[in-house]
Amino acid sequence: MFQNVGEMAVLLWRTLQALPRSIRQRQKIFDQLFEIGNASLLMACILSLFIGGVIALQTGPVLTESGLGSAIGGLVGLSICKELAPVMMAVLISGRIGSAMAAEIGSMRVYQEIDALRTMNINPIDYLVLPRLVAITIALPMLVIFAILVGWLGGGLVAHYNERVGLSFQAFFINLRLVVELGDVLNGLFKSAVFAVVIGTVSCHQGLVTIGGPRGIGRSVTKAVVNSIVLILILDYFLTRFLLYFEE
C-alpha cells in the first residue's frame, strides 16, 4: 500500500512538472473535458436534485414542527455546497470517469501501446496522464457548481411541495442567501478540485501498473474506483478540518 502511495506521489509530481507542456496537449484536454461533461452532467444533475430533495425531506418536517421551518434553506444550502455536492460528485466521477481512465490506460499498457509510445520517445505522462488530470481538475469543480445549483433547487422543490413542510420558494432562497456565503461555495469547489486530483492520479496510476490480460484490467478498474472513494472520504475529513481554520 505504501509503495502505491509513493508511486502515486511520484506520478503526481511528474505530471505537475509536465504542466507547462499542457498547452501542447490542449486538444486532448478538450477531448477529455467533453468526455467527462458528456458522460456525467445529466447524471450529476439528477443525483443532486434528489440529494437536495432528501435533505429537505429529512430535516423539513422536524424543523417546521419546532418552528424553525424557515432555516431549511440555509441548512440545505450549506450542506449541499460544502459537503454533499463535492463528495457525491467525486464519488460519481470516480465511478464513471476514474474507471474509464484506469480501463483505457490499463488496456493500453496490456496491449503494449504504452511501450510503443515510449519507443517513439513520447512520454506517456505527457500524452496520457497530463490531459486527463488537467481535464478532470477543471471538470469536477464545474460539475459541482451545477450540482450545487440543482441540489438547492431540489431542496426548494421538496420544501415547497411537501405538505409537512410547505415553505415557499421565496422563503427557502431568502434564508439560503442569508446563511450561505461565497466562501462556502468556494470551500466546496476547493475540495472538489483536490478530489479531482486524487481521482485522476489514482486512476491513471492503476492504469499504468496494470499487468496481465483482461482480468488485470478489471482488477485495476476496481482498485481505481475503491481506492479513489476511500481516499476521498478520508481526505474529506482532513480538508474540512483544514478549511475550518479559515472560517474562524
Place this chain on the structure above:
Amino acid sequence: MSDPAPVQHSVRVEVRGLRKSYAGQAVLKGIDFTVERGEIFVIMGPSGSGKSVLLKHIIGLEEPDDGDIFIEGESIHSSGVADKYRLAMVFQSGALLNSLSVLDNVGLYLSEHRLKKPEDIRRVATEKLEFLGLKGVRDRNPSELSGGMKKRVAIARALVIDPHLILYDEPTRELDPLMTVTIGEEILNLKKRTQVTSLVVTHDRDLAFGVADRIAMMFEGQLAAVGTPEEIRRHSNPMIQRFLHIDFKNTDPKENL
C-alpha cells in the same frame, strides 16, 4: 552536445554480457552478439527463451542487471545517444493505438514531436502506407484491420521515424503462410530501399531462413550459435537440429494398421 547523427541509414549494434533476472529467475544469461550495418540479423528460438526481453533491452524499454548495448560504439545508456540514433520497433501485436485512426497512428511520431505541419504529416503517412501496399485504410480504426494489415501499419509507423535500426518482435506470429511471405518480403524490401539495420526475433523457421543475413539461435536465455543461415543449418548442436527439423507426426494407431 552530442554530434549530429551519421548520414547513413544503418547502425552497428553490439550487445555485451547482457543479463536480466525477474524475481530471481534468470531470463538473459549473458548475451553477446554484434549486428553489422545494414544487416538483417534474426534471433530464433522457442517461445519463452528470452528473445522478446532481449529486444526490449535493445530499444530501452528494460534496464539490464548487467552488461550493456552499444550503438556505433556508444552505450545506449549514455546521455544523448537515444536522441542521436533513431530506433523503431514493430511489436508482436502491432501495438497500434486503438483510439487513433490508422493515418494518425502512422503520423503519431511526427505530430507529437511537431516535426512537420499537419498536411505534411498526412502526406508522409499516406506515402508510407502506400509504400507497404495499404491503400484505402487510412481513415479506418486499427480494430477494423486484419492481423497482417495491422503488422504492415506498424511497419509504416516505424518507417515514419526514418530509423537507423528496426526491431521486429515476432512479425509473423498469428499470420497465415501467405501473409508471412508478404511480411518477409517487406523486411527484405526495406533493407534494399533504405539500408536500415534490422533485428528480427522469431520462432518462424521459414521467415528466419528467408530473410536473414545471419541467424542467432537462442535457448533458455543464452545464444547457442551465431552464423549464416547455411552455417546454422549444418550446426552440430542437437538442440538446434531438433528445433530446425522437428515435424508433426500423426501417431494415430489406426494409420499403422
